[in-house]
Amino acid sequence: MANIWSVIIFEEIQMKKNVLLSIIVPIYNVEKYIGSLVNSLVKQTNKNFEVIYIDDGSTDESMQILKEIMAGSEQEFSFKLLQQVNQGLSSARNTGILNATGEYIFFLDSDDEIEINFVETILTSCYKYSQPDTLIFGYSRIDEFGNALDSNYGHGSFYRQKDLCTSEQILTALSKDEIPTTAWSFVTKRSVIEKHDLLFSVGKKFEDNNFTPKVFYFSKNIVVISLRL
Template sequence: MSQLVSIIIPTYNRAHIIGTTLDSIVAQTYQNWECVIVDDGSTDDTLEVLQAISRNDPRFKIHQRPSNLPKGASSCRNIGIDNSDGDYIIFLDSDDTLEVHCLKTRVDIFNKKPSLDFLVFPMGVYSNEHILKANLDDTVNHLNEFLSYRLPWSIMCPIWKANFIKELGGFTITYPRLNDPELMIRALLMPYVSYQVISDVPYDSVYYPSISNWPLIIDKYFQSLELLIPDVVNRLNRSNRSELKVFLRGYLKVWYYSFYFPSNKNYLFYNLTLIKLFLNHNIISRWQSLWLGFYITLYVGLGFLLSKVKSNKIFRFE
């Protein structure tokens, strides 16, 4: 008998778009699947849409996040894991899709490599009305890449043995963001973990980027770093891999490259807090922390000066 694949989808207010995602699952050439969809408290018609689909195809199993669990995709994915019956698990977001050959290709290759814990497949990225394959590099150290926040693959790319992801404990639900790389770091630190990146096949899933609420993301990224950095450092120490924590500097680099907005009212507090956090865990040196602190203070000072010049409140005698 063929293996059952559980596709786990968290969703929130996706009534207008989730049908495209679910149609891509129904269209699979491999048909022994179940789709566990967990609604995160939608305020539109998402739940009604899902219940109607489930009545027509019982392979779609609909659940709701209980109010006592934190809101977010990670809580929903864990509920999906707990309510799945598959031999294999794939995580899919509710605005992305699977190519028709996805499940068949993944299961066929897994059947040839039954000792592995998970496999990773290429995805496509939708951009300017075209889909481009995001290349996978099977020659780099993937643990170091995730520790550096140079994310080598996305959440939809792996297919997991169900017992491995359950042994791993699923996702950490207390993080507002960074849940996916944190999961992958834990997976790659598991003793005797065995996996393979399958890079020489066509993409089998498609990621559709969406517009983000950047002010909200800045706050969530900061809050997540405060949780992630101590957790990962402690895990590296327990695994006798503490020398790898220097790679975590990548998360600080991403902060300055992508989330460095002096207009944010918490700008100075966020930056100084993160410098202290990375210094206290010996991820950056004292010299690096002093240089960053000086740079931030200078930037704030110049910003204040320029604002006064623009408002004509400096270089005037009153």
């Protein structure tokens, strides 16, 4: 199992019970982006989440930058910083899954960032739709200067759904390329992942293509919300 090489180098702080969301962030040589990502987490309007950072053997200054930011700002959410020898994105995400405690799990790439109301919108939607198994949302693309770029997904009519969807509806939309297979385009219950032993395939390309359809298949009720990363 991937996490046998993992060691905790920062203990979890401000331990919380019944955390809504575990945000899993694999890190590998992203010193250019890590600051923006962490700041987007620190600024969240709702702090009912934990962040699990997994250093997948970075050789640049990513971890030093992360540590400096975390040490220099007052954290209102729990976090863990895990370290492992380089094994790739799939292995890092699996390590995050095995260390998550939140009711829901979200996979956030380390060169991305989220809107400051992301967690709050997820929480509100969970209450509104009586804790759906999975929540799907769109995204916006920006360049390194923060300028908006054209994107192919996340803006079509499917994202204007107002009712709960079944796994069949979502898988049909997936087959038509109306929604992406990317792991960062949804939030799902940890129980869905654990019950069906869902992990990312290590050592294979396009790992999301194998993982995401399984999440949708095993999700009994899914909601599409008007939220962008």
